[in-house]
Amino acid sequence: MTEIVYESSDLEIFAKATNWKKYWAEKLRPHVKGQVIEVGAGLGTSTKYLCTEEYPNWLCLDPDPSHVTQLTRLIDSGDLPGFCEAKTGVLADLNQDFLADTILYIDVLEHIEMDEKEMTLATSHLRPGGHVIVLSPAFDFLYSPFDKAVGHYRRYDKSDAPRLTVNDLALVDVFFLDSIGFIASLTNRLFLMSTMPSAGQIATWDRVMIPISKFADIFFGFAFASYTLSALLGVYLILVILGSILIYIGLMYNYNSESTKLIEFLISMLTKSP
Helix, strand or coil: CCCCCCCCCHHHHHCCCHHHHHHHHHHHHHHCCCCEEEECCCCCCCHHHHCCCCCCCEEEEECCHHHHHHHHHHHHHCCCCCCEEEEECCHHHCCCCCCEEEEEEECCHHHCCCHHHHHHHHHHCEEEEEEEEEECCECHHHCCHHHHHCCCCCCECCCHHHHHCCCCCCCCCCCCCCCCHHHHHHHHHHHHCCCCCCHHHHHHHHHHHHHHHHHHHHHHHHHHHCHHHHHHHHHHHHHHHHHHHHHHHHCCCCCCHHHHHHHHHHHHHHHCCC
16 A cells, blocks of 8 residues: 655645636536546545536545545545545555546646556556546646646646557547636746745636636637637737736735726626627
């Protein structure tokens, strides 16, 4: 059994990013099926947003015994469904005949040095027709002191997906989320060089930037379909991005109502029918 004690507080800070967790969970949940293994389940804050339906079994794996204690407490209290099970360890600790229909890596694969080897191991625990789902930070050129501080070996580019599609796996889909959050990551990479975001920064990102990203992500996904549509949405998007930059910088240490009013105006303009 593998045991690792984590010292980083990033799990506690990001646990409060409820809008972000709801957003990515909506995108990933349709691909989750059958018996589930969640590798690196942490404090269970991601589990509760994904595990909203009935599943035969949901194994929460984590190498930190304190995390497993927290997961067990959530299961016993009913905050996580009774079909969930918490276990200390990593995927390599499971018996070879332990198979699942879905294996999840939610903000985990970037913490694993030998990621291709991990994907090969995942295929050995996956039933035919099963899914491996990975959520990870994007764009390796955005790698910052924060990534290093929390134990990231890398961030991922789209070109990494074929590399990780090992053995009998077939790549089903690759998509990006939180395009406005790219601004925050780029700001930290070029200027702030912060090793850990503050609670106020996380609140700003989650409450302000994530709602905008929900619309901006649609734009970036379909903008090339129509030049006219791109030009129209581009004007709106530029305003939104500029507003986001100003708000992020202005709220780096303080979160105030005037900025909230500004962003509400920008969101209203973005969604208003012509």
